[in-house]
Amino acid sequence: MKRKLAIAAACLLLAGCGAGNGEIRVSGGKPDESLKVEEVLKEKDDRITSAVAVFVQEDLLVVVEVRPLSRFSKAKIEEELTKKMEKAFPDQTVTLSADRKIYWETDKLDELEEEDKLHKKVETIKSLSKEET
Amino acid sequence: MDRQAYSQMEQQVTPKVPLGLNLMKAFLTGGIICAIGEGVMYFYMYFFDFTERTAGNPTVATMIFIAMLLTGFGKYKRIAQFGGAGSAVPVTGFGNAMISAAIEHRTEGYVLGVGGNMFKLAGSVIVFGVFSAFVVALIKTILVKFGVVGW
Amino acid sequence: MVARGVIRFGSRPAIRAVAVAAGPTENKHSPFSLQFDRLYDSDLCGQKTNEQAHRKLIEDACGLALNKAGKTISDADYLVCGDLVNEMTPSNFAAATTGLPYVGLFSACATSTSALAYAALLSEAGASTLVLAGAASHHNAIERQFRYPIEYGFQKPQNAQWTVTAAGIAAVTPHEEGYPSIRQATIGRVVDYGLTDPLNMGAAMAPAAFDTFRRHLEAAGAEPEDYDVIITGDLGAIGTQLFRNMASESGYTVDGDRWRDAGKEFYGEDPSFFAGASGAGCSAAVYFSDVYNRMMEGEYRRALLMATGALLSPLSFQQGESIPCTCHAIELVMGEGESR
Numbered sequence: 118m119k120r121k122l123a124i125a126a127a128c129l130l131l132a133g134c135g136a137g138n139g140e141i142r143v144s145g146g147k148p149d150e151s152l153k154v155e156e157v158l159k160e161k162d163d164r165i166t167s168a169v170a171v172f173v174q175e176d177l178l179v180v181v182e183v184r185p186l187s188r189f190s191k192a193k194i195e196e197e198l199t200k201k202m203e204k205a206f207p208d209q210t211v212t213l214s215a216d217r218k219i220y221w222e223t224d225k226l227d228e229l230e231e232e233d234k235l236h237k238k239v240e241t242i243k244s245l246s247k248e249e250t
Numbered sequence: 251m252d253r254q255a256y257s258q259m260e261q262q263v264t265p266k267v268p269l270g271l272n273l274m275k276a277f278l279t280g281g282i283i284c285a286i287g288e289g290v291m292y293f294y295m296y297f298f299d300f301t302e303r304t305a306g307n308p309t310v311a312t313m314i315f316i317a318m319l320l321t322g323f324g325k326y327k328r329i330a331q332f333g334g335a336g337s338a339v340p341v342t343g344f345g346n347a348m349i350s351a352a353i354e355h356r357t358e359g360y361v362l363g364v365g366g367n368m369f370k371l372a373g374s375v376i377v378f379g380v381f382s383a384f385v386v387a388l389i390k391t392i393l394v395k396f397g398v399v400g401w
Numbered sequence: 402m403v404a405r406g407v408i409r410f411g412s413r414p415a416i417r418a419v420a421v422a423a424g425p426t427e428n429k430h431s432p433f434s435l436q437f438d439r440l441y442d443s444d445l446c447g448q449k450t451n452e453q454a455h456r457k458l459i460e461d462a463c464g465l466a467l468n469k470a471g472k473t474i475s476d477a478d479y480l481v482c483g484d485l486v487n488e489m490t491p492s493n494f495a496a497a498t499t500g501l502p503y504v505g506l507f508s509a510c511a512t513s514t515s516a517l518a519y520a521a522l523l524s525e526a527g528a529s530t531l532v533l534a535g536a537a538s539h540h541n542a543i544e545r546q547f548r549y550p551i552e553y554g555f556q557k558p559q560n561a562q563w564t565v566t567a568a569g570i571a572a573v574t575p576h577e578e579g580y581p582s583i584r585q586a587t588i589g590r591v592v593d594y595g596l597t598d599p600l601n602m603g604a605a606m607a608p609a610a611f612d613t614f615r616r617h618l619e620a621a622g623a624e625p626e627d628y629d630v631i632i633t634g635d636l637g638a639i640g641t642q643l644f645r646n647m648a649s650e651s652g653y654t655v656d657g658d659r660w661r662d663a664g665k666e667f668y669g670e671d672p673s674f675f676a677g678a679s680g681a682g683c684s685a686a687v688y689f690s691d692v693y694n695r696m697m698e699g700e701y702r703r704a705l706l707m708a709t710g711a712l713l714s715p716l717s718f719q720q721g722e723s724i725p726c727t728c729h730a731i732e733l734v735m736g737e738g739e740s741r
Binding site for chain 2: 449450451452545549550551552553554555556557558559560594595596601604608639642643646647650651
Binding site: 216248 | 299
């Protein structure tokens with residue numbers, strides 16, 4: 118029993134430490150835009166473990182994963198980053214979220230090829246992120 | 251034997267509540283219930299269009315539903331005997347308080363029995379929940395007004 | 402008058418027969434279940450509500466006691482019993498079913514012995530040839546009234562007690578050879594040591610038990626050794642310990658087997674019932690099965706039954722009142738039981 122518990126605890130610990138590979142992935146934009154996104158996200162934050170940014174026409178979707186203990190101030194982080202992004206990309210409509218659901222959905226965007234479907238999906242994501250309760 | 255001597259003797263004989271052990275058990279039970287809740291929430295987020303913010307409501311409903319089944323099958327009181335506050339504090343405890351009262355008073359009819367007594371135990375949770383929310387909101391409003399904190 | 406509150410019965414009324422009806426928990430967990438006369442598989446006993454089941458238990462016990470005495474309901478003169486439900490409705494309904502002249506008694510869990518005392522008085526006064534006396538309780542019906550709903554998750558402490566589902570009825574007749582007879586009764590005073598925890602009733606009741614114990618022994622001029630058994634009602638593990646401590650501090654010799662407690666033994670000291678059993682049916686069920694049978698077999702020749710009761714109501718303890726307690730004692734003797 119004790120042994121099993123110890124093994125379970127070790128697994129949990131390892132799994133916990135393994136999560137969050139700290140990568141920032143940007144797609145659909147020009148190379149200089151990608152760099153710019155990375156700069157904005159990196160500049161400040163050790164609170165962010167990973168991020169995905171997608172450029173779709175005039176939309177810019179940015180999703181970030183926040184470190185567990187920083188999740189309490191998730192709303193604040195979102196607000197700050199949105200402001201910065203909007204400053205960096207004044208021509209794009211920025212949608213920034215730290216929500217896991219939005220993260221998953223945005224992450225999946227790459228798989229979609231057709232312009233039509235992509236656009237529709239982006240609209241869904243945007244409306245999802247605006248839902249209040 | 252006078253009262254004082256007796257109450258001393260009574261305290262010696264009555265077994266002490268194993269506080270440390272109970273805390274551990276409560277932590278474990280509460281933790282497991284919350285982990286299940288987290289799993290349910292991920293389920294709603296993964297398979298349906300719920301975000302972290304919106305998945306809370308269906309999750310709470312599901313947890314109360316599970317608590318209802320467990321209460322009806324007579325399992326929840328066993329969990330509670332082991333877990334104590336760990337099973338009472340999460341929303342499942344609220345569900346249990348409500349449903350156990352409803353089952354209990356079924357024999358007095360639906361209006362006076364079930365309806366009238368359903369919130370006999372859970373009612374105080376609602377009253378003090380609403381009241382403390384009001385107090386906290388009041389404090390925060392005042393603090394924001396004086397510029398101590400932001401929203 | 403022997404002493405204040407002590408009644409010596411010159412005519413020595415006899416307990417002609419006893420019967421116990423009990424529920425499924427008792428069937429499964431009580432070591433006394435083999436001696437019970439009727440056991441049900443369901444808490445509802447085939448009725449619609451727990452309160453009806455409660456009443457059914459009393460009716461059954463009455464019928465069985467009469468049967469075992471070889472009598473019918475028309476031979477009985479009175480029904481004296483009580484329970485813990487508000488206004489004692491189960492007993493009242495059962496009395497309506499039997500159609501007997503009825504007195505409802507409330508001494509909480511001490512009702513079994515107070516009913517015996519009352520029945521013995523009726524018999525002593527020559528007012529009756531057969532009195533049915535007893536007490537009952539039903540776990541679900543009592544818990545909902547005094548504590549929480551049955552299915553409510555609530556962590557019970559180790560000193561909590563479990564209300565039994567059982568009814569015990571004795572048929573009391575004028576003296577007859579070959580049956581245990583009632584020699585002395587001590588009516589308890591209400592003792593309040595200021596304890597307030599309704600989940601630790603054994604501790605609240607122990608001083609009452611000791612008070613009655615001492616008064617009874619003084620009036621009888623006896624020592625604990627003169628009795629084959631001194632059995633308290635439902636003090637439970639903690640209350641029993643406290644009662645024994647009080648007795649030994651006052652100079653009585655406390656020795657193992659002679660000192661029993663119905664509540665402590667009722668579920669075989671199973672830890673899942675915490676400190677033991679409680680409820681009006683607890684003492685009645687043990688007195689009217691195990692103790693009675695051992696007297697009939699001649700193992701016990703002189704027994705002291707001391708049922709204890711905590712006279713609280715849900716209202717009184719929520720208002721922060723202490724728990725007043727009482728204890729009524731009955732002394733049974735077998736055969737001549739010459740005053741030793």
